[in-house]
Amino acid sequence: MQGGVGLTAYLVNESRLRRPDLAEDGLAGAWIPEDGRRDVRELWQEFADAVYPHDDLVVSLRGRVIADTLAEALRAAPGTVLVVCGAGFSSYPWLLDFPVAVEVDLPEMAEAKRRRAAELTAAGTLPERDVRHLGADLAVPAERAAVAARVREIAAGRPVAYVAEGLVFYLPQDEARAVVALGAEFGTSTVTAVSYWPASASDNRVLERQRAWFRSRSVPEEASHLTRAEVAALLGGSPDDLGPEDLQRRYLGAVAVPESELVPEYVAVSWTRDTAGPGAAR
């Protein structure tokens, strides 16, 4: 298992695996080989005991609204190219039949994902998909620019659906803003879905406990928080901006756990209005 910020990819993978009803990620269980799953399960339990026991709820809800958004984008424009930054062990390119997907993560994680995806495809666990795994540090402006250039080349004018899930709070403030706005660099963005922690929740008690746990695990504990207004401005409009209570209402019919007891993760979804697709009709 990778240390540093890469550790978080294992945690959230386990969170989705624990709520198949909510996450609808039937491939979550495949990413970690059987001989490593026990360690990940133990890590998750340690995190649950020290920080909060509801990461499965928060992560599965955010993943579900993103999966639903991507399915809508694909229905509206079947030629859509998928771009996922901070992809970790998420499964979107294999759950939904995009003609091509680009997954970006730190080089070591991108390589681990590429290798595991190849193994799982050879075993018939994953369907054949055209997925390009790019290693890049998205906190570095030149590396972001290189990613954007590569996406423009791959998309070649096709619509792009852009996801940055569980990522931007790990970046310094200015770099977080730039990653939120990165879809604008792709030339043909139709929808952006970004998760973030709002500035209004920077004193959240769960985040306070998470910082202490991250410290004990050598995961950088500094986090960036963005105001809801600045996320809207960066996305160039008025996104659907849903917090964990909104998402519980949408997918569970009621709020089972209040935001004060959760990582306050919001998902902003913004459709580009001047392109074909659902955004045009809104």
Ligand SMILES: C[S@@+](CC[C@H](N)C(=O)[O-])C[C@H]1O[C@@H](n2cnc3c(N)ncnc32)[C@H](O)[C@@H]1O
């Ligand atoms: C919490 S995980 C989320 C993974 C995935 N999006 C999901 O929801 O399952 C955060 C991911 O962001 C990646 N990441 C963190 N900092 C990064 C950076 N500077 N550049 C690229 N990726 C980064 C980590 O390696 C990790 O895979």
